[in-house]
Amino acid sequence: MYKYILDVAGGINWMALFALMTFLFVFVTSIILVFRKNNDHINHMASLPLEEDQN
Amino acid sequence: MNQKDIFKYDDKIVRNFAIATAVWGVVAMLVGVYVAFELVFPSLNVLPELTFGRLRPLHTNAAIFAFVGNGIFAGTYYSLQRLLKARMWSNFLSSFNFWGWQAIIVAAAISLPLGLTSSHEYAELEWPIDIAIALVWIAFGVNMFGTLIKRREQHLYVAIWFYIATCVTVTVLHVVRSLEIPVSIMDSIPVFAGVQDALVQWWYGHNAVAFFLTTPYLGLMYYFLPKAAKRPVYSYKLSIIHFWGLIFIYIWAGPHHLLYTSLPDWAQSLGTVFSLMLIAPSWGGMLNGLLTLRGAWDRVRTDPILKFFVVAVSAYGMSTLEGPLLAIKSINAISHYTDWTVAHVHVGTLGWNGMLTFGMLYWLIPRLYSTKLHSVKLANAHFWIATLGTVFYVVPMYWAGWTQSMMWKAFTPEGFLKYGNFLETVTQIIPMYAIRGIGGTIYLLGAILMIYNLYMTAKGHRVEDKEVAYPPREKHIKEKGEYWHKWIERKPIQMLLLATVLVLIGGIIEILPMVFIDKNVPKIASVQPYTPLELEGRDIYIREGCNNCHSQMIRPFRSETERYGDFSKSGEFVNDFPHLWGSKRTGPDLHRLGGKYPDSWHYNHMIDPTSMSPGSIMPAYDWLAKDDLDTKYTAAKIRVMQTLGVPYEHGYADIALDDLSAQAQVIVENLAADGIDQENLAQKEIVALIAYLQRLGVDARPK
Numbered sequence: 179m180y181k182y183i184l185d186v187a188g189g190i191n192w193m194a195l196f197a198l199m200t201f202l203f204v205f206v207t208s209i210i211l212v213f214r215k216n217n218d219h220i221n222h223m224a225s226l227p228l229e230e231d232q233n
Numbered sequence: 234m235n236q237k238d239i240f241k242y243d244d245k246i247v248r249n250f251a252i253a254t255a256v257w258g259v260v261a262m263l264v265g266v267y268v269a270f271e272l273v274f275p276s277l278n279v280l281p282e283l284t285f286g287r288l289r290p291l292h293t294n295a296a297i298f299a300f301v302g303n304g305i306f307a308g309t310y311y312s313l314q315r316l317l318k319a320r321m322w323s324n325f326l327s328s329f330n331f332w333g334w335q336a337i338i339v340a341a342a343i344s345l346p347l348g349l350t351s352s353h354e355y356a357e358l359e360w361p362i363d364i365a366i367a368l369v370w371i372a373f374g375v376n377m378f379g380t381l382i383k384r385r386e387q388h389l390y391v392a393i394w395f396y397i398a399t400c401v402t403v404t405v406l407h408v409v410r411s412l413e414i415p416v417s418i419m420d421s422i423p424v425f426a427g428v429q430d431a432l433v434q435w436w437y438g439h440n441a442v443a444f445f446l447t448t449p450y451l452g453l454m455y456y457f458l459p460k461a462a463k464r465p466v467y468s469y470k471l472s473i474i475h476f477w478g479l480i481f482i483y484i485w486a487g488p489h490h491l492l493y494t495s496l497p498d499w500a501q502s503l504g505t506v507f508s509l510m511l512i513a514p515s516w517g518g519m520l521n522g523l524l525t526l527r528g529a530w531d532r533v534r535t536d537p538i539l540k541f542f543v544v545a546v547s548a549y550g551m552s553t554l555e556g557p558l559l560a561i562k563s564i565n566a567i568s569h570y571t572d573w574t575v576a577h578v579h580v581g582t583l584g585w586n587g588m589l590t591f592g593m594l595y596w597l598i599p600r601l602y603s604t605k606l607h608s609v610k611l612a613n614a615h616f617w618i619a620t621l622g623t624v625f626y627v628v629p630m631y632w633a634g635w636t637q638s639m640m641w642k643a644f645t646p647e648g649f650l651k652y653g654n655f656l657e658t659v660t661q662i663i664p665m666y667a668i669r670g671i672g673g674t675i676y677l678l679g680a681i682l683m684i685y686n687l688y689m690t691a692k693g694h695r696v697e698d699k700e701v702a703y704p705p706r707e708k709h710i711k712e713k714g715e716y717w718h719k720w721i722e723r724k725p726i727q728m729l730l731l732a733t734v735l736v737l738i739g740g741i742i743e744i745l746p747m748v749f750i751d752k753n754v755p756k757i758a759s760v761q762p763y764t765p766l767e768l769e770g771r772d773i774y775i776r777e778g779c780n781n782c783h784s785q786m787i788r789p790f791r792s793e794t795e796r797y798g799d800f801s802k803s804g805e806f807v808n809d810f811p812h813l814w815g816s817k818r819t820g821p822d823l824h825r826l827g828g829k830y831p832d833s834w835h836y837n838h839m840i841d842p843t844s845m846s847p848g849s850i851m852p853a854y855d856w857l858a859k860d861d862l863d864t865k866y867t868a869a870k871i872r873v874m875q876t877l878g879v880p881y882e883h884g885y886a887d888i889a890l891d892d893l894s895a896q897a898q899v900i901v902e903n904l905a906a907d908g909i910d911q912e913n914l915a916q917k918e919i920v921a922l923i924a925y926l927q928r929l930g931v932d933a934r935p936k
Binding site for chain 2: 196197200201204205208209211212213215220221222223224225226227228229231232
């Protein structure tokens with residue numbers, strides 16, 4: 179069955195299209211999410227590697 | 234105030250991996266320098282085990298999996314524990330990871346020179362070692378997830394995202410590329426043939442670069458660069474976009490290794506488009522790294538660690554700009570099969586991976602041993618030596634690649650190839666090979682200097698697992714409007730699933746149609762399975778690693794069809810388990826070699842290439858005329874191929890050896906007619922190899 183579906187899909191253009199759409203989706207969502215973050219949180223995240231070992 | 238947990242980080246495991254990366258790094262470079270000089274002085278091919286075709290895979294595997302691999306583990310084990318404020322979940326898994334990985338490297342160092350190889354670039358190791366790799370890698374993943382689950386820090390820093398993506402993707406890549414059917418304890422036949430095998434190969438090969446040499450090292454960059462610069466990353470937001478953009482796009486770019494081959498056009502175009510898109514996240518990441526040093530440039534001048542990091546990140550930027558450019562068809566037409574590619578990957582490995590590892594080790598070792606670096610001066614010297622070595626390596630290689638490509642494509646006004654003899658285009662660039670060898674040696678000396686410096690640093694000190702105290706993780710209280718991204722950021726499992734889905738999308742859409750749609754590989758009726766003797770000859774070709782110097786894929790350019798014959802069609806490779814297209818032409822393409830020369834030419838050429846081609850840098854394969862052909866597994870190979878769909882007649886495996894002897898006899902008679910007599914010649918390996926070479930490309934050659 180899958181063979182048949184892939185076959186009648188004809189040119190593979192839908193694949194390129196699908197690839198582009200998923201990419202845009204990922205890209206746009208990540209940008210939106212990133213810019214909705216509040217800065218305190220971002221600063222906290224960015225400073226994580228700088229913490230020195232405490233004892 | 235919360236009660237604090239008191240616990241110890243596992244720093245001994247970090248030390249072990251750090252030592253391993255330094256030591257294996259030197260070994261990898263040493264082998265690299267040796268194979269580099271083999272191209273200048275072919276007499277260095279003294280033993281079968283030391284010939285170029287067998288050692289080159291050892292060099293690449295050692296550089297990628299031993300040098301960089303141990304570097305990944307060292308850096309990850311150090312940073313993961315600290316970023317999560319937790320000791321590694323399981324001491325057993327940590328040691329299993331360490332000793333298992335070292336055992337795999339040793340197994341590779343033994344099996345590759347013995348000629349035990351699958352022939353797939355960067356996945357040459359045979360099936361028992363493949364299984365071991367999967368086990369050790371999964372142990373690493375389980376250990377990492379155990380640590381993530383018992384972490385004390387709520388949020389996952391971006392470096393950890395890169396580690397998670399690396400972990401899942403490498404597993405997927407490795408498993409798919411290693412799908413093979415064992416024939417004997419150290420031999421197997423891959424399940425894919427021809428074009429499909431090639432597509433899977435470069436989907437794997439490209440992503441080995443992406444998810445082994447790049448994403449984990451980006452994680453290390455996002456941890457160690459801020460650490461060494463003592464300031465946070467320039468833009469944390471950018472790093473998030475860098476992450477999602479990169480892992481999503483990278484997985485698609487593989488087909489750019491197969492431009493102008495018989496891979497269907499749609500797949501080639503996907504490769505080009507996604508490669509070009511890669512520039513955006515890659516450069517975002519590079520700028521993010523460099524800008525982290527804003528305001529710290531005065532320290533860059535004195536601190537060798539920062540210097541290493543600056544050059545590493547710049548090299549990352551250069552290779553990620555060059556890579557997409559090389560994926561443009563018209564540029565690829567020039568660069569592919571030449572030393573240009575070799576230059577490109579060495580900007581990546583020497584510049585990006587090498588320099589980042591060195592910087593990381595100079596930062597890590599004094600801290601692990603609770604002391605100061607023995608000599609900052611020597612570290613500075615190492616920096617300049619490494620930079621010089623890189624320049625002396627890559628500049629001659631760019632030059633050689635360009636020069637040779639232009640010579641391959643040059644025509645006289647009358648319309649003939651200007652350099653009809655391939656060897657002319659090789660001798661022209663041998664001086665460049667010599668300088669490259671010197672560049673590599675310089676780089677190696679730098680690494681040895683580092684080992685001395687680090688040894689002196691560690692001498693007299695011990696690594697104690699560091700005791701620390703942190704409060705346990707707080708219960709998370711959901712904030713309004715913060716749900717989705719925090720959900721991902723807090724939940725490693727979700728992160729893992731999302732990364733897996735993204736990566737799988739690319740793999741599935743690109744590969745499945747090739748495997749399942751027959752019309753992607755138009756059948757050619759005249760293409761028949763290999764005879765048993767040819768099959769054995771082909772396995773000798775694989776064992777000797779001839780594909781490290783010879784391609785079997787003629788691109789549709791006049792400069793290639795004039796030189797080699799009609800261009801290659803995908804239908805010609807349906808019985809090629811594995812494909813042997815190759816990626817570098819140190820010698821000429823062999824796809825239409827069949828019938829070009831008499832058998833006796835090959836006999837003489839294989840025993841001593843310079844006898845037929847004076848000045849040749851091809852190794853001499855004299856043992857092929859001495860060693861008897863092993864036919865113990867011929868029948869088994871044919872049976873496996875039958876199950877994979879190669880149309881041998883039913884029961885053919887049982888009579889295969891009769892056909893094999895008969896065909897060998899014909900070749901022996903041909904040789905005798907040209908005055909070549911040798912005792913028991915029909916049983917020798919060389920006869921099988923000649924049979925294979927004479928079969929190449931004849932089935933579908935236009936009359």
